[in-house]
Amino acid sequence: xxxxxxxxxxxxxGFGGLTCARGLKHAxxxxxxxxxxxxxxxxxxxxxxxxxxxxxxxxARPVRQLIRPLPNxxxxxxxxxxxxxxxxxxxxxxxxxxxxxLVLATGAQSDNFGNASVADGSKPRAGRRTPSGDGRCSASxxxxxxxxxxxxxxxSRN
Ligand SMILES: Cc1cc2nc3c(=O)[nH]c(=O)nc-3n(C[C@H](O)[C@H](O)[C@H](O)COP(=O)(O)OP(=O)(O)OC[C@H]3O[C@@H](n4cnc5c(N)ncnc54)[C@H](O)[C@@H]3O)c2cc1C
Numbered sequence: 001x002x003x004x005x006x007x008x009x010x011x012x013x014g015f016g017g018l019t020c021a022r023g024l025k026h027a028x029x030x031x032x033x034x035x036x037x038x039x040x041x042x043x044x045x046x047x048x049x050x051x052x053x054x055x056x057x058x059x060a061r062p063v064r065q066l067i068r069p070l071p072n073x074x075x076x077x078x079x080x081x082x083x084x085x086x087x088x089x090x091x092x093x094x095x096x097x098x099x100x101x102l103v104l105a106t107g108a109q110s111d112n113f114g115n116a117s118v119a120d121g122s123k124p125r126a127g128r129r130t131p132s133g134d135g136r137c138s139a140s141x142x143x144x145x146x147x148x149x150x151x152x153x154x155x156s157r158n
Pocket of ligand 1: 012013014015016017034035036037040041043044046047078079080081105106107108
């Protein structure tokens, strides 16, 4: 008889999410990374792209490529819309994903301290809110690809 391993769902494949997935590489768990983008953005070099020293593709690497060395990790491209904490499911614009452990690593919102001119010139904020206390967060564009591997798909009830 096969015993199901604990399912760790990591919301966000930024620095925090990827580091967490790598840290679980040898743990007896199944990991699913979820992000609305299919790439990981290396923000420290955004300035070099803005000043045309680098190509955008040089600071954005496919998440699937980055997690290839992790035998227990999969990736789903989806926009996270909330969390059903009671039912232990991450809600997305595609499936609702069951979890045993949930890691919220969806980043932070910029604070412009009420200065509209700063807000206008800064990084876009749309869809970057972290799930709030009521379990909802902003939805963003739907994804074009990125179904999870079959072992995850089978577990979603929708
Ligand atoms: C221009 C710039 C330069 C920086 N330079 C440095 C530096 O030199 N050194 C340094 O230490 N830090 C730097 N930082 C800060 C650093 O980028 C952040 O501290 C770091 O990215 C935070 O990591 P995180 O995992 O919390 O969030 P992020 O790296 O922002 O990752 C969050 C992930 O969650 C995903 N996500 C968010 N909401 C949703 C949703 N609803 N559905 C699906 N996916 C979602 C996003 O797509 C993203 O991939 C810089 C930031 C910027 C903007």
